[in-house]
Amino acid sequence: MSAAESAVETIQREMTIFARRARASAGRMHPELSLVSYTLLGHLEERGGCRATDLAAHYALDKSTVSRQVAALERAGLIERRLDPEDHRVQVLHLTDVGQEILAQVTRSRRAAFRERLADWPEEDLVRFAAYLERYNAGPAGADSD
Amino acid sequence: MSAAESAVETIQREMTIFARRARASAGRMHPELSLVSYTLLGHLEERGGCRATDLAAHYALDKSTVSRQVAALERAGLIERRLDPEDHRVQVLHLTDVGQEILAQVTRSRRAAFRERLADWPEEDLVRFAAYLERYNAGPAGADSD
DNA sequence: ATTTCAAGTTGTACTATACAACTAGAACGT
DNA sequence: ACGTTCTAGTTGTATAGTACAACTTGAAAT
Structure with missing residues (x-):
């Protein structure tokens, strides 16, 4: 896998993690x-x-x-x-x-x-x-x- | 506002946009x-x-x-x-x-x-x-x- | 004037979620 | 060994956010 491909993988993974966390905390962001x-x-x-x-x-x-x-x-x-x-x-x-x-x-x-x-x-x-x-x-x- | 502060603002704003979009499409990501x-x-x-x-x-x-x-x-x-x-x-x-x-x-x-x-x-x-x-x-x- | 379009509301249903109460099994303490 | 307490998981109930469809009201167009 090229450096670019591997970077895209990482971006996908990290964006997914961020999205999941954001989703989890979206409701309780602020009272x-x-x-x-x-x-x-x-x-x-x-x-x-x-x-x-x-x-x-x-x-x-x-x-x-x-x-x-x-x-x-x-x-x-x-x-x-x-x-x-x-x-x-x-x-x-x-x-x-x-x-x-x-x-x-x-x-x-x-x-x-x-x-x-x-x-x-x-x-x-x-x-x-x-x-x-x-x-x-x-x-x-x-x-x-x- | 310093360049750093303004960058943090932007990061906050763009992460919020991303989170909202991710949330919106989380349900219909895939059938x-x-x-x-x-x-x-x-x-x-x-x-x-x-x-x-x-x-x-x-x-x-x-x-x-x-x-x-x-x-x-x-x-x-x-x-x-x-x-x-x-x-x-x-x-x-x-x-x-x-x-x-x-x-x-x-x-x-x-x-x-x-x-x-x-x-x-x-x-x-x-x-x-x-x-x-x-x-x-x-x-x-x-x-x-x- | 009647038809068609646009803004918003309401009825209904579904999904994801949490909390609380419960069941079943394991581990511990005397 | 037996009761107490802990752990894994399920089920009941409630809530939030969402969509779609049917409806109301007002505006525009033909």
Whole structure:
């Protein structure tokens, strides 16, 4: 096996390990927020509000799934729905102040975890690793956009 | 923000994206085998058979979860249970021929997907990326061993 | 105006998961 | 040797996240 083939094997294996671990901890990532909720909230923050349909399309989730997630997030007071005056079918979702705070808090705690894990990496390696990951995720294979 | 901090941000973000995608596709990874089943079968192959309890410990799953997964895999004819003659509480799990075949098939198709995704990467980058991932996964933070 | 399309909700079902209660067998301590 | 405690595994029950299908409501198009 060539060095390239063996590297691909390793990448496959390590990505699988990471995926399994992430899956295992996705539910208990934070008492307030599952991985999916966190992602949805993050998207809302980035975009400054969007429709449930946009979330569904962006994350390749069924609209019913998003509907229930959104309902839960609203119940928890993290987001609010604003009826679009232009189109009464549409509800534009926005983070509430509480939602922003919780999101920031989870982001901080995740960031701390990553920082700690990567604490002893030389800067040069961090930069290269980050670039590789971006390149990998941007790659052609994933049918799902980010 | 320093280059190192910004790289850590990127690593966090890209790992989150990867985790979410992996989660989304974990169920429909292969008609025969979910990500978890694949991992369990892989472990069985590596070890040449082991107990359900070992699988549970290794992957930080509840024994009841493993029990049901194992039952499903047995029903599907991919593994078989052999009663340990030394200790009648213990069932040693082994891949069947069919199980080995399916595992090999899924491994091949996953490998092909990774190869395709990484097809245009220079060998040097593949090798470095593989090393970074290994280092990341081997890191101290993960409470769960691999 | 009627048909068709789009956004969202609700009913139903399935999978993966955990925790708790249980069964069966093994090991230990007096 | 016999009861206590430990271990392996199963089963009952509950929850979360997901999808698909049927439905409601509103908008657009012919």
